Every structure is written in C-alpha cells, then in structure tokens.
Amino acid sequence: xxxxxxxxxxxxxxxxxxxxxxxxxxxxxxxxxxxxxxxxxxxxxxxxxxxxxxxxxxxxxxxxxxxxxxxxxxxxxxxxxxxxxxxxxxxxxxxxxxxxxxxxxxxxxxxxxxxxxxxxxxxxxxxxxxxxxxxxxxxxxxxxxxxxxxxxxxxxxxxxxxxxxxxxxxxxxxxxxxxxxxxxxxxxxxxxxxxxxxxxxxxxxxxxxxxxxxxxxxxxxxxxxxxxxxxxxxxxxxxxxxxxxxxxxxxxxxxxxxxxxxxxxxxxxxxxxxxxxxxxxxxxxxxxxxxxxxxxxxxxxxxxxxxxxxxxxxxxxxxxx
Numbered sequence: 212x213x214x215x216x217x218x219x220x221x222x223x224x225x226x227x228x229x230x231x232x233x234x235x236x237x238x239x240x241x242x243x244x245x246x247x248x249x250x251x252x253x254x255x256x257x258x259x260x261x262x263x264x265x266x267x268x269x270x271x272x273x274x275x276x277x278x279x280x281x282x283x284x285x286x287x288x289x290x291x292x293x294x295x296x297x298x299x300x301x302x303x304x305x306x307x308x309x310x311x312x313x314x315x316x317x318x319x320x321x322x323x324x325x326x327x328x329x330x331x332x333x334x335x336x337x338x339x340x341x342x343x344x345x346x347x348x349x350x351x352x353x354x355x356x357x358x359x360x361x362x363x364x365x366x367x368x369x370x371x372x373x374x375x376x377x378x379x380x381x382x383x384x385x386x387x388x389x390x391x392x393x394x395x396x397x398x399x400x401x402x403x404x405x406x407x408x409x410x411x412x413x414x415x416x417x418x419x420x421x422x423x424x425x426x427x428x429x430x431x432x433x434x435x436x437x438x439x440x441x442x443x444x445x446x447x448x449x450x451x452x453x454x455x456x457x458x459x460x461x462x463x464x465x466x467x468x469x470x471x472x473x474x475x476x477x478x479x480x481x482x483x484x485x486x487x488x489x490x491x492x493x494x495x496x497x498x499x500x501x502x503x504x505x506x507x508x509x510x511x512x513x514x515x516x517x518x519x520x521x522x523x524x525x526x527x528x529x530x531x532x
Contacts, residue, residue, distance in 0.1 A: 213248060216315075220249035223259050227290065230327060231424070231447035232282050233264055240418035241279040241411075242266045250315035252308050261289040261308040265324075267317055276322040280407045281415055281454060283348075283489045284510065286326035287312060302332070309335040321525060322515045328508040341515040347497070348490035349505035350450075354480040363504035368469055375466030380431045381474035387416045390427055390441040394457030419445055426478065430471045432464055439463050442471050444479075451479040451486045472503065 221235045231237055238247045250263040263286065266279040278285060289308055296304065313335055316322075325346065326333065333343055351360060361369065384390075391409050398405045419425035425445045429438035440458040444451055453475065458468065479486055488500040501507070516522035 216249050216251055217247070219251050220262060220264065223251065223262065227259065228448060229262070229288060230284070231445060231450070231452065232284050233262065233288050234447070236418055236422060237282075238264055238266075238279070240415045241281050247279070248317065250312040252311045259290050261287060261312050263287050263312040263316070265316060267319065273321070274317075274319045276316065276319040276324065278323060278325055280411055283452070283454075283487075284325055284327040286324050286511075286513075287330055288327075305332060306335050310338075313339050318517075320517050320521055322513070324513050326511045326513065328510040330511065333511045333513050336513045336515075339515075341513045343514075344512050345509050346490075346492060346512050348508050348510065349488045349500045349503070350508050351476065351486040351503065351505045352484075354476075354483060354485065357477055357480050360476065360480075360504065365502035365504065368473070368502050368504075371466035371469035372473060373466075375464070375470035378432060378464055379467045379470045380433075381471055382429055382431065383478075384427050384429045384438075384441075385420070386429065386438075387413060387427060387443075389429065389438055390443055390455075390457060392457075393438060393441045393459060394443075394455055396459050397457045400460045426475070428471055428475045428478075430467050432462065432467070435462060440467050440471050442475050444475060446479075446483060449484045451475075451483045453486065453488050468499065469502075476503070 224233070224235050246268065247264055247266050249265070250261075252260040252262075254260055265276055265285070266282075268275050268277060287309055289305065291301065291304065309332075322341070328348065328350075333341070337343065354360070388409065391412050395405050416425065424447075425443070428442045428444070430440040431437075432439050437459075439462045441456070442453060443455040445454050446452060453472070456468070456471075476486060486505070488503070488505060490500055491497060516525055
C-alpha cells in the first residue's frame with residue numbers, strides 16, 4: 212500500500228464532503244492507520260475525480276481485500292464535472308474513473324466490497340472479472356415532518372409505541388461497554404460469535420465521540436437499573452446510520468425495540484436529511500426495519516477470487532467471495 216497515496220487521500224478528504232465511511236478518521240479507527248490504503252484519480256490540473264479507500268488484511272498468507280469492522284459501505288466515490296453532462300458522457304466518465312481506481316488496487320487472493328447505494332453501476336468491476344450480488348437497506352429520506360413519518364409507518368409501529376408508553380424509558384448514554392454486553396447477548400441468542408472485540412468498539416467510540424459523530428440510545432424498564440436494549444448510531448453531515456442494535460432477550464418487554472428506534476429517529480429529524488437502517492438481509496431484521504416506512508435501496512456487493520482454484524476453495528469453505 213502506498214503511503215504517498217494515503218497522504219494524498221487525507222489531503223483531498225479535507226476539501227470534500229465525503230460520506231462517513233470514506234473519512235480518514237473512520238478508516239483509522241476501524242482499520243488501523245497502517246492497514247488501509249487508497250486509490251486516487253485526479254485530472255490533468257490536479258482536480259479530484261475519484262477515490263477508493265480499501266482495507267487489505269492477511270491471514271495465513273491469504274490476502275483479502277474486504278470490509279473493515281463496523282463498515283456497511285465502502286468502494287468508490289466520484290466527483291463529477293460541474294457542467295451538466297449528457298447521460299452518455301456521464302457514463303463514460305464513470306467508466307474511465309472507476310477503471311483507473313480498480314487498476315490501483317493492490318494484489319489480493321480474494322476481494323469482497325460493498326458499495327454505497329448511490330453507486331448505481333458496477334460495470335468496470337464486471338469487466339475486471341468481479342461478480343456481484345444485490346443487497347438491500349431501508350432509508351428514511353425525508354425527516355422534515357415526524358408526523359408524516361409515523362403516518363407512513365406500519366400500524367404495528369404505532370401499536371408498539373402505545374404498548375411501550377409508560378413502561379420503556381429511552382435515554383442517551385456514553386456507556387458503550389453496557390451496549391457491547393447487550394450486543395453480545397443478541398449474537399449469543401443466534402448462536403453466532405461476535406465479529407469484533409470490545410476494544411475495537413471502544414476505539415471506534417472514542418474516535419467518533421471526539422468528533423461528535425455518534426449517539427448511543429439505551430432503553431430501560433421499570434424495576435431494572437441495567438438497560439434492556441441499545442442502539443448505536445453514527446453519522447456524517449447528511450446521513451445518520453443506525454449501526455448496531457443489541458438487546459437482553461430475557462428482559463425485553465413488548466414495544467421496547469420500536470420505542471428505542473423511534474426515539475432515535477425523532478432525535479435526528481432536526482439535524483439530518485436521512486436515516487440509513489444499515490439493513491440486514493435476515494428476514495426478521497428486514498421485517499422490523501421495513502415497518503418504519505423507509506424506502507428500500509439496493510446496493511452492490513462485488514467480489515472476486517484471483518483464480519478459479521481460489522474461487523472453488525471459497526465455495527468449499529462456505530465463503531463466497
């Protein structure tokens with residue numbers, strides 16, 4: 212990975228309104244300063260055309276170009292010419308810049324990258340041997356009127372809020388360790404290992420809190436001093452991301468999750484343009500987030516194995532890169 216290109220990336224990032232996961236402080240926090248790199252494309256005058264940060268990890272000699280912890284989107288960000296373009300010219304520009312970014316990626320055995328929903332085309336990746344699958348998230352894209360949001364939600368949301376009224380209390384908190392314990396319980400309930408450590412979360416929390424880029428919401432019920440559920444959120448200038456949710460499956464009254472999310476939605480209505488639920492493809496999670504009435508947005512997961520043999524190996528080990 213080129214140190215010079217990372218320095219250039221940091222310099223350019225100070226001048227443009229990049230999405231959260233493209234910001235250098237985020238990449239430092241989730242990857243480590245020396246474990247992420249960047250592809251950068253500029254025009255002949257030194258103006259920015261496109262960026263592509265990447266996370267390269269090596270395990271047992273296998274190099275994987277993948278997604279950092281806590282990061283739902285990465286991939287390509289492009290700055291388009293200010294003058295209006297015909298569709299054909301715009302597409303040609305996208306293809307040129309994206310191809311130049313791909314050409315700068317380091318050698319790898321496997322790649323797995325999730326693009327932002329704003330990136331409509333993955334054609335240059337296809338031409339470079341990548342495969343694709345479509346993922347989905349839900350977004351509330353107009354936060355100007357909370358009343359309209361509630362009216363647009365599924366009836367069960369309003370029912371759950373009534374059930375939780377007077378029984379569930381939601382507070383903002385800095386107790387990230389308590390949230391980690393709740394999040395771990397959610398994974399235990401599914402029989403899954405937690406994919407990151409407490410120190411990794413605390414490191415991200417410290418970096419985000421220093422820049423006033425996170426809010427933690429905890430739900431409490433009468434008779435218990437410990438929280439029963441939590442929602443960890445982060446944001447950039449435009450979008451609030453509902454990053455992680457955790458709950459105690461034993462002490463979890465009806466409507467608590469809905470009350471927790473609705474409290475967070477109202478908190479961001481005055482400050483942000485949209486909310487991204489960072490949607491899961493698991494059916495129960497999809498059903499829950501869909502109920503809030505957001506718009507379903509597709510985004511691309513692109514993946515590649517460096518050879519047919521490695522691709523077959525990934526299938527045999529249950530890892531479709």
